[in-house]
Amino acid sequence: MTAPTQSLPASASGNKPLSPRIETISWILLVLVMISVPIWGSIYAVYMACLIAINVIATVGLNITVGYAGLLSIGHSAFLGVGAYASALMWLHLGTPLAVNLVVGAVAAFAIGLVFGIPALRIKGVYLAIATLAAQYSLYFVFQQWTSVTGGDRGLSLPKIDVFGFGDTGFYYVVAFVALIATLAARNLFRTRIGRSFIAVREKDYAAQVLGINVVSTKLIAFGIGAAYAGIAGALLAAFLRIVNPDQFTLVSSVFFLAAVVVGGRGSILGSILGALFMTLMPEFLREIIALVSIEGADLASLLSPLREIIFGSLIVLFLIFEPRGLVGFVDRALGRSENVEARQEH
Numbered sequence: 001m002t003a004p005t006q007s008l009p010a011s012a013s014g015n016k017p018l019s020p021r022i023e024t025i026s027w028i029l030l031v032l033v034m035i036s037v038p039i040w041g042s043i044y045a046v047y048m049a050c051l052i053a054i055n056v057i058a059t060v061g062l063n064i065t066v067g068y069a070g071l072l073s074i075g076h077s078a079f080l081g082v083g084a085y086a087s088a089l090m091w092l093h094l095g096t097p098l099a100v101n102l103v104v105g106a107v108a109a110f111a112i113g114l115v116f117g118i119p120a121l122r123i124k125g126v127y128l129a130i131a132t133l134a135a136q137y138s139l140y141f142v143f144q145q146w147t148s149v150t151g152g153d154r155g156l157s158l159p160k161i162d163v164f165g166f167g168d169t170g171f172y173y174v175v176a177f178v179a180l181i182a183t184l185a186a187r188n189l190f191r192t193r194i195g196r197s198f199i200a201v202r203e204k205d206y207a208a209q210v211l212g213i214n215v216v217s218t219k220l221i222a223f224g225i226g227a228a229y230a231g232i233a234g235a236l237l238a239a240f241l242r243i244v245n246p247d248q249f250t251l252v253s254s255v256f257f258l259a260a261v262v263v264g265g266r267g268s269i270l271g272s273i274l275g276a277l278f279m280t281l282m283p284e285f286l287r288e289i290i291a292l293v294s295i296e297g298a299d300l301a302s303l304l305s306p307l308r309e310i311i312f313g314s315l316i317v318l319f320l321i322f323e324p325r326g327l328v329g330f331v332d333r334a335l336g337r338s339e340n341v342e343a344r345q346e347h
Contacts (some may be wrong), residue, residue, distance in 0.1 A: 006211065027184075034176045039240020046172050048280070053172075053179035054236050055276040059260040060186045060269060066258070067266035068190065069222035070202030071120050072129045075136035076230055076257045081143055081249030083109045083231025085239040088156045089149070091239075098239060099159060105235030106228040112139070113227025121218045125340050136251055143246040155245025159240060175236055182229060187269045189225075198222050199267075265328030274327040278333045285309055 062076045083105030090096045090104050119131035122158045143150050150156065163170030189195040197218045200208035205215050238244045254278060264275020323329040 031180065034180065035173075037170060037176075042315075043168070046168055048284070050172050050175050050240055052277060054233050054240065054279045055176045055257075055260065056179050056273050057182045057236070058230050058233035058257055058271040059225040059264065059276040060183055061233070061258045063261045063264075063266065063268070063272045064186060064198070064229065065222050065226030066261055067271070068195070068202060069198040069219065069226075069336070070124075071117075071219060071222055071224070072125065073132040073223070073252070074129050074254050075116065075132035075134075075139070076226070076256055077249045077253035078136045078139035079109045079113055079227040080234035080237065080253070081139060081232035081244075082112050082227075083234030084244045085143065085156070085234075086231070086246070087235035088158055088238045088244045091158060093157065098163075098225065098235075100206050101239070102178065102232055102235045105231040107231070109231025109234065110228040112226045113224045113230075117220050117223025117345070118228075120223060121216055128305050133251070136254055140246055140249060140251075141311055143249065151245070153246065155243055156238075158244070158301070159241060160244045161239050171240070175240065178232065178236065182232065183269060183273065186229075186272075194218075194221065202267075259316055265315055265324050265326030268326075268328045270331065271326050271328040274331075278327065282315065283312055 025071050034053075034183050038046050058076065058080060061079075062073065065071050065073050065076075086108035087101035087105040087230065096104070116132065116135040119271065120128055122133060144152060146152075154345075161171055163174055190199070197208065197213045200211065200213055201215055201218050201222075205219075208218070209215050234249075237248070241248075260279040262273035262275070264273070265271025319326060325332070
């Protein structure tokens, strides 16, 4: 029965889609900004742009699972680790190119995501969160203890990638291109029957089953796709940092991506981009502010540094209180769409 799923909303957050003209202009501007970063930016700017692009891929993947399918997961960072280790091992032992490593990382994370997505078939909410927490610690234990393969706490060291002789700039363009393709693919996913099935299951899984949707396979696919995005991000992160170790894939990192989804806007691709930007840049901004207020001769920065985490956490709480829909809500208000959104959500 495909007819009922065709009438499902395209956005899980209730956001009114942008007009084709505004959406096209937005994507063009995004591409221009991505292309221009190495031209006007410093080495540090290129570094941060690479990190942002990788975080965007991972956040989009988590938003597919959490925001669109409604399956709470706090073990997302572990799937990045699966992709990072899988790609690193391929690179070190077989000398495969980056493109192949990305595919391997995605496939490996997808498979592991299906395994740890099985609890979602019977439980939901906080119980599912606890199950994914077990996945986080289980995979972290494997990363740390399987020393013959992962290198344990020492990790794996990787050679530097030189893309067509352009060094860091060439690698940045590869990362930016992959992030753009991954984001566009996620955007188009929710125009398909599978993507709309995710939303139907999130809203009411029993009703979705009545409409002819296979709830079991839909939930597993949602976990698998979200994990595959994390695997791609992990493979890129391994090539970017040139080292893979367990400390990169802790619970704190999983909370980082979950916060990016919440701050940016659940069930929104634009929200994933904005959330990743906020979560990546705001700590750096706060660090610079604290450094500026330092007094000569006094190590004020070290004294105020712990306040950075408190301020950062407080900003997230303020977002949840005053704009529960995240940064996407501010975009809606700027475009004058908030009234239509609220009216539609009341119905």
